[in-house]
Amino acid sequence: MLKALYAYTEKTHPVDSLAGAIHTYYAARNSPEVVERSEQFGKAIAAKIFEWSKNDGGHQGYEQNFPIDYVRPVGTGLWVLL
Numbered sequence: 001m002l003k004a005l006y007a008y009t010e011k012t013h014p015v016d017s018l019a020g021a022i023h024t025y026y027a028a029r030n031s032p033e034v035v036e037r038s039e040q041f042g043k044a045i046a047a048k049i050f051e052w053s054k055n056d057g058g059h060q061g062y063e064q065n066f067p068i069d070y071v072r073p074v075g076t077g078l079w080v081l082l
Contacts, residue, residue, distance in 0.1 A: 001046035005059065 002015045027035050053059040072079075
Protein backbone atom coordinates (compact mmCIF):
# COMPACT_ATOMS: atom_id res chain seq x y z
CA MET A 1 0.00 0.00 0.00
CA LEU A 2 2.77 2.44 0.88
CA LYS A 3 4.59 1.73 -2.37
CA ALA A 4 1.38 2.46 -4.29
CA LEU A 5 0.73 5.70 -2.41
CA TYR A 6 4.30 6.90 -2.86
CA ALA A 7 4.98 5.53 -6.33
CA TYR A 8 6.58 8.83 -7.33
CA THR A 9 9.68 8.04 -5.28
CA GLU A 10 12.23 5.29 -5.59
CA LYS A 11 13.08 5.41 -1.88
CA THR A 12 11.36 2.15 -1.00
CA HIS A 13 14.11 0.56 1.09
CA PRO A 14 12.50 1.54 4.43
CA VAL A 15 9.19 0.02 3.32
CA ASP A 16 10.88 -3.18 2.16
CA SER A 17 12.91 -3.34 5.35
CA LEU A 18 9.82 -3.00 7.54
CA ALA A 19 7.94 -5.62 5.50
CA GLY A 20 10.89 -7.99 5.89
CA ALA A 21 11.06 -7.46 9.64
CA ILE A 22 7.33 -8.08 10.04
CA HIS A 23 7.54 -11.19 7.87
CA THR A 24 10.48 -12.55 9.89
CA TYR A 25 8.67 -11.93 13.18
CA TYR A 26 5.50 -13.76 12.15
CA ALA A 27 7.27 -16.47 10.17
CA ALA A 28 9.05 -17.51 13.36
CA ARG A 29 5.73 -17.88 15.18
CA ASN A 30 3.40 -19.36 12.56
CA SER A 31 3.37 -22.04 9.89
CA PRO A 32 4.49 -21.08 6.39
CA GLU A 33 0.94 -21.67 5.14
CA VAL A 34 -0.56 -19.25 7.66
CA VAL A 35 2.07 -16.62 6.90
CA GLU A 36 1.60 -16.92 3.13
CA ARG A 37 -2.20 -16.85 3.38
CA SER A 38 -2.11 -13.87 5.73
CA GLU A 39 0.29 -11.89 3.55
CA GLN A 40 -1.78 -12.57 0.44
CA PHE A 41 -4.96 -11.54 2.25
CA GLY A 42 -3.34 -8.31 3.46
CA LYS A 43 -2.08 -7.50 -0.03
CA ALA A 44 -5.53 -8.14 -1.51
CA ILE A 45 -7.15 -5.80 1.04
CA ALA A 46 -4.50 -3.12 0.39
CA ALA A 47 -5.06 -3.37 -3.37
CA LYS A 48 -8.82 -2.92 -2.94
CA ILE A 49 -8.32 0.08 -0.65
CA PHE A 50 -5.88 1.66 -3.10
CA GLU A 51 -8.30 1.16 -6.00
CA TRP A 52 -11.09 2.69 -3.92
CA SER A 53 -8.85 5.67 -3.08
CA LYS A 54 -8.79 6.56 -6.77
CA ASN A 55 -12.45 7.63 -6.43
CA ASP A 56 -11.66 10.47 -4.03
CA GLY A 57 -8.14 11.42 -5.09
CA GLY A 58 -6.58 9.84 -2.03
CA HIS A 59 -4.17 7.92 -4.22
CA GLN A 60 -2.55 11.26 -5.09
CA GLY A 61 -2.86 12.90 -1.69
CA TYR A 62 0.84 13.79 -1.75
CA GLU A 63 0.11 16.39 -4.44
CA GLN A 64 -1.99 18.58 -2.16
CA ASN A 65 -1.70 17.86 1.54
CA PHE A 66 -3.77 20.87 2.53
CA PRO A 67 -6.34 22.91 0.63
CA ILE A 68 -4.93 26.26 -0.50
CA ASP A 69 -7.55 28.14 1.49
CA TYR A 70 -6.91 26.23 4.75
CA VAL A 71 -6.52 28.52 7.78
CA ARG A 72 -4.82 27.04 10.83
CA PRO A 73 -6.80 27.48 14.04
CA VAL A 74 -5.25 29.64 16.72
CA GLY A 75 -5.59 29.05 20.44
CA THR A 76 -4.16 27.59 23.60
CA GLY A 77 -2.86 24.06 23.14
CA LEU A 78 -2.75 24.22 19.34
CA TRP A 79 0.34 23.83 17.20
CA VAL A 80 2.24 27.00 16.35
CA LEU A 81 4.58 27.42 13.43
CA LEU A 82 7.86 28.94 14.49
